[in-house]
Amino acid sequence: MYEGAFRILRALGDGRSLSRDEVVRAAGEASSVVREVTERYAKWFDIDEGRVRCSDRGLAALARELVARGAGQTRDSSWCEAYEAMAAERSAPKRALDQIFITSDTAVRRAELLIEAGEHQRGLVFLGDDDLTSAAVQLAGAGRKVTALDTDDEILGILARHAAERGWEHETVHHDLRQPIPKAMRARYGAVFTDPPYALEGFRLFVSRAAEMLKPDGRLYVCFGHSRRASERGLQKQRVLADAGFLVEAVIPDFNAYQGAEAIGSRSALWRCRVTPETQPLVRGEVDGELYTSRTPST
Secondary structure, eight states, X not given: XXXXXXXXXXXXXXXXXXXXXXXXXXXXXXXXXXXXXHHHTGGGEEEETTEEEEOHXXXXXXXXXXXXXXXXXXXXXXXHHHHHHHHTTSOSOOGGGTOOOBOHHHHXXXXXXXXXXXXXGSOEEEEOXXXXXXXXHHHTTOOSOEEEEEXXXXXXXXXXXXXXXXXXXXXXXXXXXXXXXXXXXXXXXXEEEEOOOSSHHHHHHHHHHHHHHEEEEEEEEEEEOOOXXXXXXXXXXXXXXXXTTEEEEEEEEEEEEBSSOGGGTTXXXXXXXXXXXXXXXXXXXXXXXXXXXXXXXXX
16 A cells, blocks of 8 residues: 555544644645545545545555554564574575675564565565565565565575475566666566665665666665764765665664674664655666675775
């Protein structure tokens, strides 16, 4: 469901009748969004003398969405053991690909956050998935198809094997992001999640490919961290997001914990960004050269 519509329905979900200004304040959405949603989804609302109430259809739509997002449910993270067993099938991290694995607690946090936000319903793709986060989302009960794109055949093989055994709708795509995104994958996804290479060149490329893959209302979830003594590295990546036309909606410090990455304190933040009319890739076409920190990244 469109996030603006969900927030408005939730604000009206207790049966209240509110003025449009009250809906704006209760939902935290702009008046233009309230007007657009109530017009686009007119069957979900009863409007009388300028006051807005959820119709029966609106309440039913809200109930379905709350169930899909697992709202109000106690999260069962007992599947963490299954995730750890899958993760143990990987060989040692491939440093040539900047692989540094996350902790299992981080996998749980990622999966719960993405499902709570409903991203699994909007089309969710992972650009690089050596952490098997797409599997964590499935184990957490997504019940929808997710896509993992990677150049590492070992990772894709683990995902494909478990998807077949467990009956997941799980698309695995072997693709090197230095090559253009396949046409069938452009503007197709509601959310992209990536923990991109640390080097600025790799970060810029991954963000650019994400921009091509996202729908006009899509979100980008991107992980990056930096040493307190090298804050300019974080600033460079903020500029990449701004130059690519992404609006930063939220930053969760220290969201990701790693089994390594001591140079950045074994932690990174999770940035949630939204597509805007100015979003565009900074890198197009085929790319040559190194993307990873097996050499010193340029500044």
